[in-house]
Amino acid sequence: MSDMNRPGSAVGESDHIRTGLSKEQLKQAYIDNLFYLLGRFLEVATPHDSYMAAAYTVRDRMLDRWIKTARTYKASQARTVCYLSAEFLLGPHLAKNLINLGIMEVSREAGAELGLDFEAILEQEEEPGLGNGGLGRLAACYLDSLATLQIPAIGYGIRYEFGIFDQLIEDGWQVEKSDVWLRDGNPWELPRPKLRFPVRFGGHTETFQDDGRVRVRWIPDLVVEGRAYDTPILGYGVSNANLLRLWSAHAPESFDFQAFNTGDYYGAVHAKVEAETISKVLYPNDEPQAGKELRLKQQYFFASCSLQDMIRLQLGAAGTLEGFHEKFVVQLNDTHPAIAVAELMRLLIDEHRMDWEPAWEITRRTFAFTNHTLLPEALETWTVALFGRLLPRLLEIVYEINRRFLDKVRMHFLGDEARIARMSLIDEGHGRRIRMAHLATVGSFAINGVAEMHSELVKSTILKDFHDLWPERFHNVTNGVTPRRFIIVSNPRLARLLTECCGDDGWVRDMDRLRSLEPLADDVGFHEDWRRMKTAAKRDLADWLRRRVGVNVDPETLFDVQVKRIHEYKRQHLNVLHIITLYERLKAEPNRDVAPRTFVFGGKAAPGYLMAKLIIKLINSVAEVINQDPQVNDRLRVVFMPDFNVKNAQHLYPAADLSEQISMAGKEASGTGNMKFAMNGALTIGTLDGANVEIREEVGDENFFLFGHTAEQLQRLQAEGYRPWEICNDRFELRSALDLIASGLFSHGDKELFRPLVENLLYQDPFMVLADYELYLDRQTEVSHAWRDPKHWNRMSILNVARMGKFSSDRSIRDYCERIWRVRPVPAEL
Numbered sequence: 113m114s115d116m117n118r119p120g121s122a123v124g125e126s127d128h129i130r131t132g133l134s135k136e137q138l139k140q141a142y143i144d145n146l147f148y149l150l151g152r153f154l155e156v157a158t159p160h161d162s163y164m165a166a167a168y169t170v171r172d173r174m175l176d177r178w179i180k181t182a183r184t185y186k187a188s189q190a191r192t193v194c195y196l197s198a199e200f201l202l203g204p205h206l207a208k209n210l211i212n213l214g215i216m217e218v219s220r221e222a223g224a225e226l227g228l229d230f231e232a233i234l235e236q237e238e239e240p241g242l243g244n245g246g247l248g249r250l251a252a253c254y255l256d257s258l259a260t261l262q263i264p265a266i267g268y269g270i271r272y273e274f275g276i277f278d279q280l281i282e283d284g285w286q287v288e289k290s291d292v293w294l295r296d297g298n299p300w301e302l303p304r305p306k307l308r309f310p311v312r313f314g315g316h317t318e319t320f321q322d323d324g325r326v327r328v329r330w331i332p333d334l335v336v337e338g339r340a341y342d343t344p345i346l347g348y349g350v351s352n353a354n355l356l357r358l359w360s361a362h363a364p365e366s367f368d369f370q371a372f373n374t375g376d377y378y379g380a381v382h383a384k385v386e387a388e389t390i391s392k393v394l395y396p397n398d399e400p401q402a403g404k405e406l407r408l409k410q411q412y413f414f415a416s417c418s419l420q421d422m423i424r425l426q427l428g429a430a431g432t433l434e435g436f437h438e439k440f441v442v443q444l445n446d447t448h449p450a451i452a453v454a455e456l457m458r459l460l461i462d463e464h465r466m467d468w469e470p471a472w473e474i475t476r477r478t479f480a481f482t483n484h485t486l487l488p489e490a491l492e493t494w495t496v497a498l499f500g501r502l503l504p505r506l507l508e509i510v511y512e513i514n515r516r517f518l519d520k521v522r523m524h525f526l527g528d529e530a531r532i533a534r535m536s537l538i539d540e541g542h543g544r545r546i547r548m549a550h551l552a553t554v555g556s557f558a559i560n561g562v563a564e565m566h567s568e569l570v571k572s573t574i575l576k577d578f579h580d581l582w583p584e585r586f587h588n589v590t591n592g593v594t595p596r597r598f599i600i601v602s603n604p605r606l607a608r609l610l611t612e613c614c615g616d617d618g619w620v621r622d623m624d625r626l627r628s629l630e631p632l633a634d635d636v637g638f639h640e641d642w643r644r645m646k647t648a649a650k651r652d653l654a655d656w657l658r659r660r661v662g663v664n665v666d667p668e669t670l671f672d673v674q675v676k677r678i679h680e681y682k683r684q685h686l687n688v689l690h691i692i693t694l695y696e697r698l699k700a701e702p703n704r705d706v707a708p709r710t711f712v713f714g715g716k717a718a719p720g721y722l723m724a725k726l727i728i729k730l731i732n733s734v735a736e737v738i739n740q741d742p743q744v745n746d747r748l749r750v751v752f753m754p755d756f757n758v759k760n761a762q763h764l765y766p767a768a769d770l771s772e773q774i775s776m777a778g779k780e781a782s783g784t785g786n787m788k789f790a791m792n793g794a795l796t797i798g799t800l801d802g803a804n805v806e807i808r809e810e811v812g813d814e815n816f817f818l819f820g821h822t823a824e825q826l827q828r829l830q831a832e833g834y835r836p837w838e839i840c841n842d843r844f845e846l847r848s849a850l851d852l853i854a855s856g857l858f859s860h861g862d863k864e865l866f867r868p869l870v871e872n873l874l875y876q877d878p879f880m881v882l883a884d885y886e887l888y889l890d891r892q893t894e895v896s897h898a899w900r901d902p903k904h905w906n907r908m909s910i911l912n913v914a915r916m917g918k919f920s921s922d923r924s925i926r927d928y929c930e931r932i933w934r935v936r937p938v939p940a941e942l
């Protein structure tokens with residue numbers, strides 16, 4: 113090892129092997145890491161060795177920035193944003209970090225000179241899939257924007273040993289496989305074995321006298337230790353690198369010894385297993401599963417560790433907890449971490465001997481709460497019985513918060529008993545349950561929804577009573593996505609074109625600058641560039657689908673894409689009904705002139721959600737029949753892309769022509785896939801739901817295919833008595849499509865297979881698929897016509913990209929900073 117390489121040598125010199133960014137330095141560092149960290153040399157390195165060495169080479173360059181950022185933040189004494197989230201769906205780190213460091217091209221050249229297959233190295237990375245979908249991916253986009261905007265921030269979550277399951281498709285059905293993402297090691301994280309906190313479970317509480325005051329002691333029957341694992345999150349084009357701190361659960365060593373000394377070896381091992389189970393696996397549901405004790409343990413575990421860590425930082429810096437809320441603001445990503453409200457009270461009162469009032473003052477000025485759903489089945493509650501058994505001290509605190517809160521309500525609404533019952537933290541009607549959304553709302557100074565429409569609905573429906581009481585606490589922050597991953601990493605051709613048009617790459621940090629594309633919307637030469645870019649992306653996807661999924665698709669056809677979690681409210685089956693209708697039209701009239709389309713679906717179903725799994729089976733079954741029918745398969749193709757995740761998604765966004773955002777109006781809080789597609793130049797066919805409303809406002813009504821009933825109209829329909837089967841009576845093609853599914857055509861003659869799906873649509877149709885069918889078909893016909901006029905289509909596509917600036921997560925984070933967190937940038941310098 114050279115002198116320069118020894119620990120203790122000065123870090124930060126631009127010629128340093130761990131920090132230098134030149135091609136020669138990168139090559140040198142890569143070989144060095146391959147040798148010293150992996151025990152390999154170029155000639156024998158496997159692709160995975162190469163990936164690891166590359167990752168370490170990049171990480172070295174991040175650590176330098178990370179340490180300097182931490183120093184700068186500490187000196188600034190600025191307020192830190194703590195983003196508490198049970199999910200972070202980060203996606204692969206390597207390419208993202210190369211981009212944010214600004215060394216993608218030089219690394220590619222360095223790799224080439226070493227004889228490495230750069231793409232194969234990127235392909236090696238197992239993505240950290242620590243999230244289900246939108247909410248977890250949003251958290252990852254926000255980390256990227258926080259670092260890029262130089263905001264002091266920490267992401268806190270759980271280091272699940274198994275993330276979201278890998279999806280296989282066998283005989284058309286979803287099969288789940290466990291996600292062993294840590295098997296080959298994770299080069300991006302730094303274990304912090306000394307950074308650990310105890311978390312208690314079970315047992316009972318006692319009161320005792322302390323200095324003339326009654327205090328409470330919690331005697332648990334299980335103590336779990338949370339250990340920190342840190343991942344640096346680098347901003348784009350800045351030196352700031354923030355911290356993502358994930359907690360892993362372990363049995364405290366001391367406990368093993370105790371049991372061992374008394375001879376209870378099995379007991380000791382059992383306690384260890386029980387403790388470690390807490391961070392074992394991500395719950396693969398996008399809505400809560402009733403009564404899952406382990407899930408509550410996970411929530412309390414990471415909330416408690418994170419708060420103990422903040423308190424440690426606060427005491428280290430200020431020596432007192434007074435003013436804690438001025439140094440930290442904690443954003444609750446949905447109700448998953450809402451228990452933190454009661455836990456901060458416990459820590460302040462029981463562990464740091466504060467009185468209730470000052471503790472409550474700090475608590476309610478610390479938290480802010482984001483709601484992500486209005487679906488009644490997705491609102492989290494815990495039975496008092498389970499909660500009290502697992503967290504006896506927290507139940508007492510929740511009761512006391514509730515008692516004081518209801519006194520206020522009583523005074524404000526002068527004994528409106530119905531309202532008091534509705535607002536209580538305890539739902540007395542359904543076997544006594546704790547309403548986590550109410551706990552989060554009462555404990556927060558700000559509450560926000562994730563799109564304009566959603567935030568309005570939060571105020572007028574699920575939290576109406578709270579809005580009546582505290583209107584000033586309610587806000588909107590429309591979601592956004594990061595252009596670093598969803599344009600630069602996934603669509604480098606588009607990125608290059610945008611940089612050319614704008615004159616520089618300033619648009620990456622200020623997406624409003626893409627407005628300068630507008631004058632090019634009618635430029636013939638630019639249309640040619642646009643077409644070439646799109647066709648190349650579609651060819652790439654076609655190649656990828658051939659290699660990975662084994663299907664052939666024609667890049668000349670319209671790529672019509674719907675990728676997202678499979679859920680009835682998202683209405684993938686409405687899309688299928690359109691496909692079947694096109695199929696029937698072509699069968700009846702083989703020479704009919706229809707725009708050739710390739711339909712691509714992707715998404716995971718919660719393993720216990722049978723209807724969602726049946727929808728996957730239906731898509732694959734329809735695909736099997738249509739793709740094999742020579743009468744139509746030159747004009748219709750259907751593909752289900754298995755294992756939709758961040759890594760696979762990156763191949764799709766650049767290649768899509770049409771983005772399907774067809775949820776039942778009023779059900780999708782925001783959607784974020786809608787943004788990723790539109791900023792890559794896909795046109796949207798969508799309902800007036802979630803952020804679709806704002807996307808349409810931005811890109812212009814004439815550049816968006818709107819269809820469907822409004823949320824209000826659907827509500828009225830439902831109130832009048834919705835009878836879906838009657839719709840079929842006057843809609844011949846709809847009847848016929850449903851009959852075709854029921855006939856067994858797509859199930860080798862089996863008439864039973866899809867019966868639950870068809871009957872549900874005919875007799876229940878809770879998400880009003882049939883009500884929107886005809887409007888959807890009409891709009892799709894217009895899509896086909898528009899596709900026939902490439903000039904017009906390209907114009908719309910260009911204008912979409914030019915006008916999507918609002919949906920950069922940088923804008924969302926600026927909104928949070930100004931409206932909610934009241935924090936400012938703290939630039940770090942190298």
Ligand code: Z16
Binds near residue numbers: 247250397398490
């Ligand atoms: C989730 O991804 C979302 C909501 C929720 O209650 C739970 C999960 Cl895991 C989604 C919303 O469905 C989606 O509309 C929204 O865009 C996303 O959260 C981010 O806000």
